[in-house]
Amino acid sequence: MRTAEFERRTGVNRRLLRYYEEQGLLSPGRTSGGYREYEESDVLKVRHIRNLLAAGLSTATIADLLPCMGKDGDDLIADCPELLLDLHRERARIQAAIHELETARTTLDAVIATAPPETERAARALLLP
DNA sequence: ATTCTCACA
DNA sequence: TGTGAGCA
Structure with a gap:
Protein backbone atom coordinates (compact mmCIF):
# COMPACT_ATOMS: atom_id res chain seq x y z
CA MET A 1 0.00 0.00 0.00
CA ASP A 79 16.03 -14.08 21.88
CA CYS A 80 18.12 -10.94 21.86
CA PRO A 81 20.54 -10.91 24.81
CA GLU A 82 22.37 -7.77 23.70
CA LEU A 83 19.04 -5.95 23.55
CA LEU A 84 17.98 -6.88 27.04
CA LEU A 85 20.95 -4.88 28.23
CA ASP A 86 19.68 -1.71 26.57
CA LEU A 87 16.22 -2.34 27.96
CA HIS A 88 17.52 -2.62 31.48
CA ARG A 89 19.58 0.47 30.91
CA GLU A 90 16.42 2.30 29.85
CA ARG A 91 14.60 1.04 32.89
CA ALA A 92 17.38 2.33 35.12
CA ARG A 93 17.22 5.69 33.39
CA ILE A 94 13.47 5.91 34.01
CA GLN A 95 13.91 4.84 37.63
CA ALA A 96 16.49 7.57 38.11
CA ALA A 97 14.15 10.14 36.57
CA ILE A 98 11.41 9.04 38.95
CA HIS A 99 13.68 9.61 41.91
CA GLU A 100 14.69 13.03 40.70
CA LEU A 101 11.08 14.04 40.25
CA GLU A 102 10.19 12.75 43.69
CA THR A 103 12.89 14.79 45.36
CA ALA A 104 11.84 17.80 43.29
CA ARG A 105 8.30 17.31 44.55
CA THR A 106 9.51 16.98 48.11
CA THR A 107 11.37 20.25 47.77
CA LEU A 108 8.29 21.97 46.42
CA ASP A 109 6.15 20.56 49.21
CA ALA A 110 8.57 22.00 51.72
CA VAL A 111 8.40 25.45 50.14
CA ILE A 112 4.63 25.25 49.83
CA ALA A 113 4.32 24.31 53.51
CA THR A 114 5.97 27.64 54.20
CA ALA A 115 3.10 29.69 52.76
CA PRO A 116 0.63 31.37 55.16
CA PRO A 117 -2.77 29.57 55.43
CA GLU A 118 -4.75 32.34 53.73
CA THR A 119 -2.28 32.51 50.84
CA GLU A 120 -2.54 28.76 50.47
CA ARG A 121 -6.33 28.96 50.31
CA ALA A 122 -6.19 31.76 47.75
CA ALA A 123 -3.86 29.70 45.61
CA ARG A 124 -6.13 26.65 45.73
CA ALA A 125 -9.11 28.81 44.80
CA LEU A 126 -7.22 29.89 41.69
CA LEU A 127 -6.30 26.31 40.85
CA LEU A 128 -9.60 24.45 41.21
CA PRO A 129 -12.34 26.36 39.32
C1' DA B 1 -4.46 12.86 -9.13
C1' DT B 2 -0.67 11.72 -5.99
C1' DT B 3 3.68 11.54 -3.96
C1' DC B 4 8.43 13.11 -3.62
C1' DT B 5 12.17 16.26 -1.98
C1' DC B 6 13.70 20.46 -0.34
C1' DA B 7 13.52 24.80 1.58
C1' DC B 8 11.76 28.66 4.81
C1' DA B 9 8.34 36.17 5.26
C1' DT C 1 6.52 20.29 12.32
C1' DG C 2 3.62 22.80 8.87
C1' DT C 3 3.47 24.74 4.05
C1' DG C 4 4.45 25.63 -0.65
C1' DA C 5 7.21 25.10 -4.86
C1' DG C 6 8.49 22.37 -8.83
C1' DC C 7 8.80 17.37 -10.37
C1' DA C 8 7.83 12.74 -12.07
Missing part, protein backbone atom coordinates in the same frame (compact mmCIF):
# COMPACT_ATOMS: atom_id res chain seq x y z
CA ARG A 2 1.16 3.53 -0.53
CA THR A 3 1.35 6.58 1.70
CA ALA A 4 -2.28 7.72 1.67
CA GLU A 5 -3.68 4.36 2.72
CA PHE A 6 -0.89 3.68 5.18
CA GLU A 7 -1.48 7.07 6.72
CA ARG A 8 -5.14 6.12 7.26
CA ARG A 9 -4.40 2.64 8.52
CA THR A 10 -1.90 3.86 11.10
CA GLY A 11 -3.42 7.18 11.99
CA VAL A 12 0.04 8.70 11.67
CA ASN A 13 0.69 11.47 9.17
CA ARG A 14 3.31 11.21 6.42
CA ARG A 15 5.57 13.76 8.02
CA LEU A 16 5.97 11.59 11.10
CA LEU A 17 6.10 8.43 9.01
CA ARG A 18 9.05 9.84 7.11
CA TYR A 19 10.69 10.80 10.35
CA TYR A 20 10.40 7.20 11.59
CA GLU A 21 11.93 6.16 8.31
CA GLU A 22 14.87 8.52 8.73
CA GLN A 23 15.42 7.06 12.17
CA GLY A 24 15.61 3.60 10.69
CA LEU A 25 12.37 2.41 12.25
CA LEU A 26 10.62 1.84 8.97
CA SER A 27 12.02 1.03 5.54
CA PRO A 28 9.25 0.92 2.99
CA GLY A 29 10.16 -0.13 -0.52
CA ARG A 30 9.87 2.16 -3.51
CA THR A 31 7.87 1.76 -6.66
CA SER A 32 9.56 2.48 -9.97
CA GLY A 33 8.02 5.91 -9.73
CA GLY A 34 9.70 6.59 -6.42
CA TYR A 35 6.58 6.21 -4.32
CA ARG A 36 6.85 4.54 -0.94
CA GLU A 37 5.38 1.05 -0.78
CA TYR A 38 4.40 -0.19 2.70
CA GLU A 39 3.77 -3.77 3.76
CA GLU A 40 0.75 -4.96 5.68
CA SER A 41 3.07 -5.86 8.57
CA ASP A 42 4.24 -2.26 8.75
CA VAL A 43 0.87 -1.24 10.13
CA LEU A 44 1.44 -3.36 13.22
CA LYS A 45 5.03 -2.22 13.30
CA VAL A 46 3.96 1.40 13.63
CA ARG A 47 1.70 0.40 16.50
CA HIS A 48 4.71 -1.10 18.23
CA ILE A 49 6.80 1.95 17.51
CA ARG A 50 4.22 4.22 19.05
CA ASN A 51 3.93 2.08 22.14
CA LEU A 52 7.68 1.91 22.60
CA LEU A 53 8.00 5.65 22.07
CA ALA A 54 5.29 6.21 24.67
CA ALA A 55 7.27 3.98 27.01
CA GLY A 56 10.08 6.48 26.75
CA LEU A 57 12.46 4.52 24.57
CA SER A 58 14.60 6.43 22.11
CA THR A 59 14.20 5.89 18.40
CA ALA A 60 17.70 4.44 18.41
CA THR A 61 16.93 1.63 20.86
CA ILE A 62 13.60 1.01 19.19
CA ALA A 63 15.43 0.53 15.93
CA ASP A 64 17.46 -2.24 17.58
CA LEU A 65 14.45 -3.67 19.32
CA LEU A 66 12.02 -4.00 16.42
CA PRO A 67 13.88 -6.80 14.63
CA CYS A 68 13.73 -8.78 17.88
CA MET A 69 9.97 -8.91 17.94
CA GLY A 70 7.87 -11.61 16.33
CA LYS A 71 7.92 -11.04 12.61
CA ASP A 72 4.15 -11.39 12.41
CA GLY A 73 2.51 -11.88 15.81
CA ASP A 74 2.10 -9.34 18.55
CA ASP A 75 4.90 -8.00 20.68
CA LEU A 76 7.00 -10.55 22.52
CA ILE A 77 10.75 -10.55 22.58
CA ALA A 78 12.34 -13.68 21.19
Whole structure:
Protein backbone atom coordinates (compact mmCIF):
# COMPACT_ATOMS: atom_id res chain seq x y z
CA MET A 1 0.00 0.00 0.00
CA ARG A 2 1.16 3.53 -0.53
CA THR A 3 1.35 6.58 1.70
CA ALA A 4 -2.28 7.72 1.67
CA GLU A 5 -3.68 4.36 2.72
CA PHE A 6 -0.89 3.68 5.18
CA GLU A 7 -1.48 7.07 6.72
CA ARG A 8 -5.14 6.12 7.26
CA ARG A 9 -4.40 2.64 8.52
CA THR A 10 -1.90 3.86 11.10
CA GLY A 11 -3.42 7.18 11.99
CA VAL A 12 0.04 8.70 11.67
CA ASN A 13 0.69 11.47 9.17
CA ARG A 14 3.31 11.21 6.42
CA ARG A 15 5.57 13.76 8.02
CA LEU A 16 5.97 11.59 11.10
CA LEU A 17 6.10 8.43 9.01
CA ARG A 18 9.05 9.84 7.11
CA TYR A 19 10.69 10.80 10.35
CA TYR A 20 10.40 7.20 11.59
CA GLU A 21 11.93 6.16 8.31
CA GLU A 22 14.87 8.52 8.73
CA GLN A 23 15.42 7.06 12.17
CA GLY A 24 15.61 3.60 10.69
CA LEU A 25 12.37 2.41 12.25
CA LEU A 26 10.62 1.84 8.97
CA SER A 27 12.02 1.03 5.54
CA PRO A 28 9.25 0.92 2.99
CA GLY A 29 10.16 -0.13 -0.52
CA ARG A 30 9.87 2.16 -3.51
CA THR A 31 7.87 1.76 -6.66
CA SER A 32 9.56 2.48 -9.97
CA GLY A 33 8.02 5.91 -9.73
CA GLY A 34 9.70 6.59 -6.42
CA TYR A 35 6.58 6.21 -4.32
CA ARG A 36 6.85 4.54 -0.94
CA GLU A 37 5.38 1.05 -0.78
CA TYR A 38 4.40 -0.19 2.70
CA GLU A 39 3.77 -3.77 3.76
CA GLU A 40 0.75 -4.96 5.68
CA SER A 41 3.07 -5.86 8.57
CA ASP A 42 4.24 -2.26 8.75
CA VAL A 43 0.87 -1.24 10.13
CA LEU A 44 1.44 -3.36 13.22
CA LYS A 45 5.03 -2.22 13.30
CA VAL A 46 3.96 1.40 13.63
CA ARG A 47 1.70 0.40 16.50
CA HIS A 48 4.71 -1.10 18.23
CA ILE A 49 6.80 1.95 17.51
CA ARG A 50 4.22 4.22 19.05
CA ASN A 51 3.93 2.08 22.14
CA LEU A 52 7.68 1.91 22.60
CA LEU A 53 8.00 5.65 22.07
CA ALA A 54 5.29 6.21 24.67
CA ALA A 55 7.27 3.98 27.01
CA GLY A 56 10.08 6.48 26.75
CA LEU A 57 12.46 4.52 24.57
CA SER A 58 14.60 6.43 22.11
CA THR A 59 14.20 5.89 18.40
CA ALA A 60 17.70 4.44 18.41
CA THR A 61 16.93 1.63 20.86
CA ILE A 62 13.60 1.01 19.19
CA ALA A 63 15.43 0.53 15.93
CA ASP A 64 17.46 -2.24 17.58
CA LEU A 65 14.45 -3.67 19.32
CA LEU A 66 12.02 -4.00 16.42
CA PRO A 67 13.88 -6.80 14.63
CA CYS A 68 13.73 -8.78 17.88
CA MET A 69 9.97 -8.91 17.94
CA GLY A 70 7.87 -11.61 16.33
CA LYS A 71 7.92 -11.04 12.61
CA ASP A 72 4.15 -11.39 12.41
CA GLY A 73 2.51 -11.88 15.81
CA ASP A 74 2.10 -9.34 18.55
CA ASP A 75 4.90 -8.00 20.68
CA LEU A 76 7.00 -10.55 22.52
CA ILE A 77 10.75 -10.55 22.58
CA ALA A 78 12.34 -13.68 21.19
CA ASP A 79 16.03 -14.08 21.88
CA CYS A 80 18.12 -10.94 21.86
CA PRO A 81 20.54 -10.91 24.81
CA GLU A 82 22.37 -7.77 23.70
CA LEU A 83 19.04 -5.95 23.55
CA LEU A 84 17.98 -6.88 27.04
CA LEU A 85 20.95 -4.88 28.23
CA ASP A 86 19.68 -1.71 26.57
CA LEU A 87 16.22 -2.34 27.96
CA HIS A 88 17.52 -2.62 31.48
CA ARG A 89 19.58 0.47 30.91
CA GLU A 90 16.42 2.30 29.85
CA ARG A 91 14.60 1.04 32.89
CA ALA A 92 17.38 2.33 35.12
CA ARG A 93 17.22 5.69 33.39
CA ILE A 94 13.47 5.91 34.01
CA GLN A 95 13.91 4.84 37.63
CA ALA A 96 16.49 7.57 38.11
CA ALA A 97 14.15 10.14 36.57
CA ILE A 98 11.41 9.04 38.95
CA HIS A 99 13.68 9.61 41.91
CA GLU A 100 14.69 13.03 40.70
CA LEU A 101 11.08 14.04 40.25
CA GLU A 102 10.19 12.75 43.69
CA THR A 103 12.89 14.79 45.36
CA ALA A 104 11.84 17.80 43.29
CA ARG A 105 8.30 17.31 44.55
CA THR A 106 9.51 16.98 48.11
CA THR A 107 11.37 20.25 47.77
CA LEU A 108 8.29 21.97 46.42
CA ASP A 109 6.15 20.56 49.21
CA ALA A 110 8.57 22.00 51.72
CA VAL A 111 8.40 25.45 50.14
CA ILE A 112 4.63 25.25 49.83
CA ALA A 113 4.32 24.31 53.51
CA THR A 114 5.97 27.64 54.20
CA ALA A 115 3.10 29.69 52.76
CA PRO A 116 0.63 31.37 55.16
CA PRO A 117 -2.77 29.57 55.43
CA GLU A 118 -4.75 32.34 53.73
CA THR A 119 -2.28 32.51 50.84
CA GLU A 120 -2.54 28.76 50.47
CA ARG A 121 -6.33 28.96 50.31
CA ALA A 122 -6.19 31.76 47.75
CA ALA A 123 -3.86 29.70 45.61
CA ARG A 124 -6.13 26.65 45.73
CA ALA A 125 -9.11 28.81 44.80
CA LEU A 126 -7.22 29.89 41.69
CA LEU A 127 -6.30 26.31 40.85
CA LEU A 128 -9.60 24.45 41.21
CA PRO A 129 -12.34 26.36 39.32
C1' DA B 1 -4.46 12.86 -9.13
C1' DT B 2 -0.67 11.72 -5.99
C1' DT B 3 3.68 11.54 -3.96
C1' DC B 4 8.43 13.11 -3.62
C1' DT B 5 12.17 16.26 -1.98
C1' DC B 6 13.70 20.46 -0.34
C1' DA B 7 13.52 24.80 1.58
C1' DC B 8 11.76 28.66 4.81
C1' DA B 9 8.34 36.17 5.26
C1' DT C 1 6.52 20.29 12.32
C1' DG C 2 3.62 22.80 8.87
C1' DT C 3 3.47 24.74 4.05
C1' DG C 4 4.45 25.63 -0.65
C1' DA C 5 7.21 25.10 -4.86
C1' DG C 6 8.49 22.37 -8.83
C1' DC C 7 8.80 17.37 -10.37
C1' DA C 8 7.83 12.74 -12.07
